[in-house]
Amino acid sequence: MSQQTLLLALNLDGAGSDPHQTADEALRAESAGFHAVSFTSDGLLDPVQRASYAAAQTRNIGLLPVIDALFTEPFHTATQLASLDIISGGRAGWFLAARNEEQLAAAVGRTPLQEDQLGIEAADVVAVHRRLWDSWEADAVIRDHATGRYLDARKLHYVEVAGQNFSVKGPAITPRPPQGQLPIIAPAGLFTTPGLRHCRLDGADVAAINAADPQTLLSKAEKFSATGAVAIELDVYLDAAGEPAQHRRDAQPQAQRTERTEFIGSAQELVDFIRAVANATENPADQRRHLIHLYPGDLQIDGPELVNEVLPQLKDLLAPVQDSLRESFALPVAHNRFKEAA
Amino acid sequence: MSTQHQLRFGVFFQGVNSSTIWRSEASGSQTDFSSFRRLAQTAERGLFSAFFLGEGLRLREHLGRIHELDVAGRPDAQTMLAALAAVTSNIGLVATQNTTYNDPADLARRLASLDLISQGRAAWNVVTTHNAWTGENFRRGGYLEHSQRYTHAEEFVQTVRRIWAGGPVHHRGEHYTVDYTGTLPASTQQRPVLFQAGDSAEGRDFAARQTDVIFSAHVGLQDALDFRQDINQRSVNAGRSPYAVKIMPSAEFIIDQTPEAAAEKHRWVREQQIGPQQALAYLEQFWGTRLEDVDPYGPLPDFDPVVQRSSVTRGSGFQGAKTLELAASWRAEARAKGQNIIQFVRGRSHRPEHTFTGSYDQVAERLADYARQRAVDGFNISPWLIPTGIDDIVNHLVPRLQERGIYPQSYAGTLRENLGLTIDHDHELHAQGLLPVEQEAS
Numbered sequence: 001m002s003q004q005t006l007l008l009a010l011n012l013d014g015a016g017s018d019p020h021q022t023a024d025e026a027l028r029a030e031s032a033g034f035h036a037v038s039f040t041s042d043g044l045l046d047p048v049q050r051a052s053y054a055a056a057q058t059r060n061i062g063l064l065p066v067i068d069a070l071f072t073e074p075f076h077t078a079t080q081l082a083s084l085d086i087i088s089g090g091r092a093g094w095f096l097a098a099r100n101e102e103q104l105a106a107a108v109g110r111t112p113l114q115e116d117q118l119g120i121e122a123a124d125v126v127a128v129h130r131r132l133w134d135s136w137e138a139d140a141v142i143r144d145h146a147t148g149r150y151l152d153a154r155k156l157h158y159v160e161v162a163g164q165n166f167s168v169k170g171p172a173i174t175p176r177p178p179q180g181q182l183p184i185i186a187p188a189g190l191f192t193t194p195g196l197r198h199c200r201l202d203g204a205d206v207a208a209i210n211a212a213d214p215q216t217l218l219s220k221a222e223k224f225s226a227t228g229a230v231a232i233e234l235d236v237y238l239d240a241a242g243e244p245a246q247h248r249r250d251a252q253p254q255a256q257r258t259e260r261t262e263f264i265g266s267a268q269e270l271v272d273f274i275r276a277v278a279n280a281t282e283n284p285a286d287q288r289r290h291l292i293h294l295y296p297g298d299l300q301i302d303g304p305e306l307v308n309e310v311l312p313q314l315k316d317l318l319a320p321v322q323d324s325l326r327e328s329f330a331l332p333v334a335h336n337r338f339k340e341a342a
Numbered sequence: 343m344s345t346q347h348q349l350r351f352g353v354f355f356q357g358v359n360s361s362t363i364w365r366s367e368a369s370g371s372q373t374d375f376s377s378f379r380r381l382a383q384t385a386e387r388g389l390f391s392a393f394f395l396g397e398g399l400r401l402r403e404h405l406g407r408i409h410e411l412d413v414a415g416r417p418d419a420q421t422m423l424a425a426l427a428a429v430t431s432n433i434g435l436v437a438t439q440n441t442t443y444n445d446p447a448d449l450a451r452r453l454a455s456l457d458l459i460s461q462g463r464a465a466w467n468v469v470t471t472h473n474a475w476t477g478e479n480f481r482r483g484g485y486l487e488h489s490q491r492y493t494h495a496e497e498f499v500q501t502v503r504r505i506w507a508g509g510p511v512h513h514r515g516e517h518y519t520v521d522y523t524g525t526l527p528a529s530t531q532q533r534p535v536l537f538q539a540g541d542s543a544e545g546r547d548f549a550a551r552q553t554d555v556i557f558s559a560h561v562g563l564q565d566a567l568d569f570r571q572d573i574n575q576r577s578v579n580a581g582r583s584p585y586a587v588k589i590m591p592s593a594e595f596i597i598d599q600t601p602e603a604a605a606e607k608h609r610w611v612r613e614q615q616i617g618p619q620q621a622l623a624y625l626e627q628f629w630g631t632r633l634e635d636v637d638p639y640g641p642l643p644d645f646d647p648v649v650q651r652s653s654v655t656r657g658s659g660f661q662g663a664k665t666l667e668l669a670a671s672w673r674a675e676a677r678a679k680g681q682n683i684i685q686f687v688r689g690r691s692h693r694p695e696h697t698f699t700g701s702y703d704q705v706a707e708r709l710a711d712y713a714r715q716r717a718v719d720g721f722n723i724s725p726w727l728i729p730t731g732i733d734d735i736v737n738h739l740v741p742r743l744q745e746r747g748i749y750p751q752s753y754a755g756t757l758r759e760n761l762g763l764t765i766d767h768d769h770e771l772h773a774q775g776l777l778p779v780e781q782e783a784s
């Protein structure tokens with residue numbers, strides 16, 4: 001008997017830079033039963049802002065902006081993500097990217113890192129986020145009339161992260177997000193030693209996996225899922241309205257291709273592939289949930305196929321959509337490290 | 343159509359400050375989205391031009407500890423404004439963002455994005471906080487000398503403006519190296535509106551060269567007129583016309599049906615804002631030591647401050663002051679007025695020139711004077727209560743201003759249009775540092 005171990009996320013970049021369309025697509029994904037929608041940083045409106053705009057118009061769908069960890073300020077991105085979590089009432093997650101590209105570095109007057117340093121840098125950046133999100137205990141705002149105190153300083157903590165390339169003092173300028181800790185999804189390649197840790201308080205929760213083709217992706221998913229939750233990254237082109245997906249894919253300019261695994265075929269074939277992923281990653285001994293992250297080749301064509309032809313056939317595999325993204329991932333309650341130390 | 347000078351309102355959701363009341367039953371959450379939405383939608387009902395969010399990049403401290411007495415915990419400005427863009431349709435969305443601890447390319451991209459997601463309603467309030475204490479939260483750490491804050495800010499803003507103007511930007515400056523090409527198109531208002539909130543001579547010149555609107559601290563009528571004249575002159579020096587830069591001072595309104603009711607409300611507001619602990623904390627900044635054994639209902643401390651200069655609540659706007667003289671003069675003043683500590687501090691933060699207190703009609707008349715003399719282009723209102731603090735302004739004051747022909751009857755379009763601003767193409771090039779300003783011989 002298959003278990004309800006899968007989460008489905010739909011990428012909404014296809015809605016472009018039109019905020020109304022972004023919100024409409026997010027609502028459609030929400031009513032179809034997707035667990036989350038995602039927004040990448042490729043030349044469109046800011047992913048956090050798109051997620052926030054969509055948050056104001058939806059109720060229970062998760063929101064996954066893609067934010068780079070290398071050439072950004074960890075203090076700012078931690079504040080932005082906590083704010084998205086506050087605005088959405090606990091539905092935010094972070095799809096961490098580590099794009100070590102000349103162009104991104106030059107925009108902020110820096111140079112790319114050494115490849116073997118990426119995992120360490122990502123780990124330092126994640127540590128800043130994790131500790132800042134703990135730096136306000138959940139009940140730090142006391143509004144105590146008798147003593148005239150709005151805050152209780154004993155429930156606020158300096159984070160004192162000293163990373164290899166930077167340090168951050170804290171505390172956060174934003175209260176603890178409703179989820180406590182946001183789910184973090186990071187590329188599997190960053191989980192190095194020393195580097196980012198998988199499924200630890202100071203690490204990321206989900207390892208995102210890429211491969212050259214679906215079969216390799218499947219075997220990688222099987223391997224990685226033994227140690228923690230995984231996210232399967234897939235560009236999908238589905239046969240639709242009598243047109244084979246391969247035609248659309250071949251007509252697409254080279255520049256629009258990505259490094260992600262491509263899935264080209266019918267809705268039924270995609271259903272079968274996702275069932276195979278569910279079997280390969282199933283681990284009855286734990287509560288682990290895995291993410292199938294779908295990037296439609298054309299949101300207007302593949303989106304409706306996914307909603308009408310794929311999703312209804314996967315109901316038995318899908319985890320229930322919970323009030324918070326953390327709960328949808330069945331992650332344990334995020335205990336506050338500072339509270340435990342006290 | 344009215345030819346009278348129009349006043350416009352903005353609302354400043356402060357989020358971190360000592361004047362927002364939190365001890366009253368009527369005070370809502372300072373952090374929840376519902377509070378922001380409620381305030382923004384009320385402001386939009388009152389045809390306000392702008393909804394402002396401030397920024398402070400380190401949690402405030404008092405005498406070396408986290409400051410506990412004031413509201414704090416403000417969500418990120420642009421993330422919040424993007425959500426508000428989804429639940430409003432006309433009001434401008436102003437993000438206060440610092441030039442020291444941001445990167446020009448990243449900030450240019452995010453502000454351009456906010457401008458598009460809001461369909462031409464975004465603005466950037468340029469602030470220059472540069473202390474090393476704040477820098478402890480950032481990759482670069484504290485790196486900027488006080489004297490360089492505006493040359494640095496100008497390099498930053500010029501770079502952002504060039505990115506917005508389109509095309510590749512290859513900048514090699516004293517403070518920044520940036521290679522970046524923006525990917526977003528211009529919004530319907532061309533670029534985000536620029537606000538500025540510094541007050542030194544350098545700050546004013548910077549505003550005259552670079553910004554569209556000044557968020558000033560000069561509220562009293564004469565003070566506002568003097569400031570207007572000063573800014574007009576600086577604008578002319580920068581190659582712009584007088585009145586090219588709009589001025590919206592920060593102000594507080596305590597209004598009611600009758601003058602008596604307003605006076606009573608005023609008393610209540612001050613009582614709520616400044617309790618015994620707040621009064622002592624105020625003095626502690628100047629005495630430089632904890633005064634927990636001092637009776638707030640008694641006279642000012644009879645001992646001298648332990649510091650030469652005030653050890654300010656870090657992250658607030660105070661400047662260091664010479665404390666021995668100050669303590670002596672305050673003691674004398676309080677004694678002469680027969681005030682205890684609470685009464686004295688309430689009196690000092692009374693700021694009568696900053697607050698419009700009176701009946702709806704009285705205050706409307708006072709504002710008509712500002713409009714007649716073209717002293718300001720509007721007010722940026724700091725509500726003392728969240729989220730209901732502007733309800734009476736929208737319900738009672740706005741209609742009275744409209745009757746007098748000094749307040750808009752509808753929204754004009756983009757934020758730029760709602761503020762009555764236009765784009766001057768020559769000036770845009772000056773402000774990008776691409777075209778020198780020709781000084782007219784006079």
Ligand SMILES: Cc1cc2nc3c(=O)[nH]c(=O)nc-3n(C[C@H](O)[C@H](O)[C@H](O)COP(=O)(O)O)c2cc1C
Binds near residue numbers: 440540543546557559
């Ligand atoms: C009305 C007003 C509001 C301000 N709001 C902020 C703010 O939210 N965040 C901030 O960092 N600085 C804020 N400032 C500080 C100014 O940006 C500026 O850094 C400060 O006034 C010092 O500049 P100056 O030396 O030119 O006066 C504000 C200033 C004024 C007058």
